Amino acid sequence: MRSRHKAGSGTLRWMLLWVGACLLAACRGSGWNNPYPVSESLADTLYSSFSERPKHLDPVRSYSENEYAFIAQIYEPLLQYHFLKRPYELVPLAADRVPTAEYYDAQGNRLPVDVDSEQIAFSEYEIPIRPGMRYQPHPALAKDDTGAYLYHHLDPAFVDEINTLADFSETGTREVTADDFAYQIKRLAAPWLHSPIAGVMGEYILGFTDFGKQIAAQNQALQMEGDRVSYLDLRPFQIDGVEVIDRYRLRIRLHGKYPQFVYWLAMPFFSPMPWEADAFYSQPGLEKRNISLNWYPLGSGPFMLEENNPNLRMVLAANPNFHGEAYPHEGAAGDREAGLLEDAGKPLPFIRKAAYSLEKESIPYWNKFLQGYYDTSGISSDSFDQAIQISGQGELGLTDAMVEKGIQLQTAVNSSIFYMGFNMSDPVIGGDSDSARYLRQAVSIAMDFEEYISIFANGRGVAAQGPIPPGIFGSRSGPDGINTVVYDVQNGRPRRKDISVARELMRKAGYPSGRDQETGKPLILYYDTTASGPDDKARLNWMLKQFEKLGVQLVIRASDYNRFQDKMRNGTGQIFMWGWNADYPDPENFFFLLYGPNGKARFGGENASNYSNPEFDRLFERMKNMENGPDRQLIIDQMVEILRHDAPWAWGFFPKSFALYHAWYMNVKPNLMANNTLKYKRLDPVLRSRLRARWNPPVIWPLGVVGVILVISIVPAVLLYRRRERSAAR
């Protein structure tokens, strides 16, 4: 009896301890369900996520949104987009000012700025570099007392011990110079780095392609020697069009006129890269240990990658060597009222750390956001009604539940388009024949994108009237901008034509009621898609419904992304949906998706529908090099009209992005061009901690109920047990 009592009190003490620990945790501002260590709850840390590990963090290779989320904070290109001003404005970042082009003819004579673009043989950009920028602490730059690099000649035995970059104990830094920018441009040209923009740059930068060939040959020779350890040092080789004038000045020469070039300078492709990085990372054995520029960046920006564990989390920490930058003083109209200028002039960055956890799926992310464990979130269509309500006047607003939590909303029409493309080289739906054109127009009318937006994007989109999203030069709003092939104008607003019009077009195309006039067979169209997930089924069913309206049978050819791209490349697809995200805010970046010589099947370009119209191509070439203005608008209008008539795309829609953020998250303004906005963000960790504790009270009583049920269910068992035991003993 005695001993039993003792044991009982032991468990009790344990339970008290456990409850005490939990209470303590709760008091310190973190619920039981806090996914982060309790010690971090008051830190100035931003919490976000990544769903897929970034493939390349090397700025010459990276070209996707999820990678830019990191490297745009780490690397500083020459220019950046102004955080607040609209329309988008380029401002200097690593450069001292935004460079302007000087034009020269073939003989090298300087030309006036307003000269006709056909006379221009070269344009030249002289770019001054901001002095005093220094790289983040990094072992590649570590030197010993004699000034020799510590880690540039690693012992293989030493390498075997290394697992992460943090295993190198010493770090170093140095100033960023014009050489580093030139070095990066050379890396852009290096064939073994597969820079996605090498092709485009090769067309413009003088000597870029030749340089690539030259170093490729050199590299080949180096490999042939069998000396696999050495790497090709790019410093002795020169690109004709890239010249380092002095420590802080760089000059780039381009073929012809290319006004869009400055936009490229705002992308991480044009950020500085010290040659030491290549020398360091190319040492044998490191690549195999995942220690490479793809995983451990070396930049001069406000943040540096402190932890890179793509299986769990990635952490950005403030770069102690950051040269400093001030929050902008001026913004667009309304920014001051919105409180966006309160931090004007304060030094950036505000937050000390940004932790990105691996989060594969949207559902847990959304739930954690609501619990306060992520600071900001998009809205999936499934959680839309929970977050957003639309007032009688059609205005979007947050639901009461969100307002109560202090959550705020930001909306913006993306500079991207989501379209349904027709393969113009397809014998049935493609080509320049009237029949095919009617068919395409009929499908364009039948595809009720307004409904699509409403069902699958909860109205977060604008049905497209042409290829250019609002906010980009050339897009027209109001009655002038309506696509009269698909829409009627009603009260100045577009109204999708009735399905009977589409059926009439089908008849004109030779397919009355969806049957081939001549053979009497039902018309079968093919839709190529990569869709196979759970949510896609609904989408596919919806597609079938749209084509059923015309009496057309749609066959869905679902395949993986590989196969889909194969089909696109070979031009064997028929109907497909695809999207395009603008590289820079210029209409050229959208029209070139339909430019004949960009045909995907024939030339491997980005024109996936293989559309080719000589008149359109001619206008495109003229429009491309023009400055924004009424003349350009005129040509754009003509181009759009041709496209609407030919209907190589059913225009689809421009997605709108909605972002939610918590009350403790400040300085939010959607900027579709800039990726490096992390440095402007400010947090209030105390408020966050308080709200988290309030939102996540652990509900314990069900545990008690379960326990009671268990106990109750044991009682009859015990009784029975006693009885059996007695009867067995007897």
Added chain:
Amino acid sequence: MTAYIIRRVLYSIPILLGVNILTFVLFFVVNSPDDMARMHLGMKRVTPQAVESWKQERGYDQPLLFNTSVPGFAKLTHTIFFQKSLKLFQFEFGSSDSGRDIGYDISQRMWPSLAIAVPVLLVGLLVNISFALLIAFFRATYIDFWSVVLCVVMMSISGLFYIIGGQYLVSKLLHLVPISGYDTGLNAAKFLVLPVIIGVIGGIGAGTRWYRTLFLEEINKDYVRTARAKGLSERVVLFRHVLKNALIPILTGVVVVLPLLFMGSLITESFFGIPGLGSYTIDAINSQDFAIVRAMVFLGSVLYILGLLLTDISYTMVDPRVRLS
């Protein structure tokens, strides 16, 4: 004994070779290296040259089986088959198609997998055996009948439901544990509680039923009847005799799955965002990273064969009557 083990190990070599050839055929017939390259280079602006050099970089540019462009023995070694498939025998998994060292990732990711799988196995074993013993004790009563029915009912519920329902209830409504995620060290505990509980509950139905059958089989043996006839209490009979003798099939059943614990659970891990080998495999399937899938197939086969080997050995150790043939 040693000779027996050696013989068994040698026997597993042709099996692994078979697995190897099979996976090679499956993976390189299904997707040509060109397809892989295009997928991994991303969607914007991919040139044929980039594809070529991507292949070259990863050694996919060689012929599949026979290389005529090099002299001598290298004709066989400079091939995808040799480089990509046979190298697995040395546990050289190479780097994934996205460029990471697979061996390192596996060594990192097997711990979270084990952190779930081992508790699920142990707790599950404990719970299932206790339940089964209880049921065996009450055999041929209404408790027995309804327990078996309950087991069948629990077996008939899809495991997905336990996961979806459990997460919804415990994490979302009750705020008791984080919804998903993982952390290192002791911090991992709060992430593991729910998956482990769900894993155990999901296995109760089938497990309890199976152990109950084992116990009943044992109970009906003559020696148990004798023991009972001697007047031993039911409890003593169950624990001393039945459990002890049933332990042999139970343990050998466990030994078979031991090595496979490393592989982790596909669904649980990806649902709870636990970076183990199960979610590693799922991600690889979804992103069609064939290098990883290949490595996992091989690893899985090795572990399976290891399990068989361990079972055989444990059999002979527990029960020397089993002939070593």
Added chain:
Amino acid sequence: MPQFVVLWTDALILLLVVLALGFARYAAGRPHLRGPWRRVVRSRVGMGTLVVLGFYLVVGLLDSVHFYPPASDDDISGQSAPGEVMSLFDSLVPELRMRRETTYSAPLATHLYAKETIELGDGTATRGFARLKFGGAHLTDPAVEKTGDLIRLSLSGLLKGVAFSLVVGNLILMFLAVRAGNSFGTQAKHVLSGRTEVPWRVVLSTLGLMFVLIFWSAELASKYHLLGTDKVGEDVFYQSLKSIRTGLVIGTLTTLVMLPVAVLLGIMAGYFRGWVDDVIQYVYTTLNSIPGVLLIAAAILMLQIYMSNHENEFNSLVERADLRLLFLCIILGITSWTGLCRLLRGEALKLREMEYVQAATAFGVGHLRIIVRHILPNVLHIVLIAVVLDFSGLVLAEAVLSYVNIGVDPTMDSWGNMINSARLEMAREPVVWWSLAAAMLFMFTLVLCANLFSDVVRDAFDPRLRDSR
């Protein structure tokens, strides 16, 4: 006259039915096979579950007869595209199939579950819960009338169900009475007091319950969406019913397609021993040691590539989905036949030592003849148990595979696909629970019945376990 289409799985289901009937005839003439079945038939659980499984089977079979509906030239009412393959089941429940809303609606609801922009007459728009096009469309003021209407429909459904079950029950009783040579009253007394050899009381009550359920749901489903609608407004009840066929196909055909291989190899290995045994053991150990999911994933990818290279061979979605289903069965079979093969090998090893087999060998009877005459009949019960036992596991596996996107075609109705999309729905607020609940309910019922039934079958066939009860 509709033009019938025989899909691959249809053909195999037909084959399965023929085989089952053939086996039944065969078994009826052999006491050692008839005996266990008699035990199954006499078990209350066995008969009760058999009735439920029967209903599933009927739906599945009806859904396996496909045809092109007779095309009418000027019919483009937007309901059914010309040339779309339909099943007999589809044509029996046209209203379930056709009545599509725009998006989610709760079970028995009259309004949508998500807010929509509703255009008012004067050109302005408001956002609210729109009335459903079909669900409860006959009501003028749902708020007032709905409850009454539901009760009325339920009562009428229940009454019809009861009436129908009474008729069917009496017919069966009459039949039994005639067969047993009893008067109707005595027979009824026997049955109702549970004194018949075959538990007819259980059969009749289960039948009655099912009929009542069917009539009740039919009555409600005729005016409402009984289990709500999904994201694109398709009736969830209809999807659940359509999924039955998928579940049954996966559960049965998987074992069937690999059965010849498993039986042949298993018996050969056990019978011939020696190098044949070695080779066969090698083959199945190798296959067995590859993790099943990975093998399935690789195979499904291969199929997708085949399909995209041979697009022209698949004229309709149904055919594509069907081929993928068949392929899934085959590949699931490949990963699961090894267990059966091993069992058969063991059994054949035992059987070949039997005196009558030894005697036959001594008389110089050919191997093939011995296998067919002496060994095959004696391992059939193992095969049968394997088929029954695997069934529920396979139905559950389908759901898991769909989660990993290597299950059935996404356009195909299956419980796995429903559960899969339910993952997203569970995150909604307010939560959309009915897809998950419906799939779970239908799947659970099927799997539970199959599990209980397989227990009965195993107990009946496996004397060792039977005695231990």
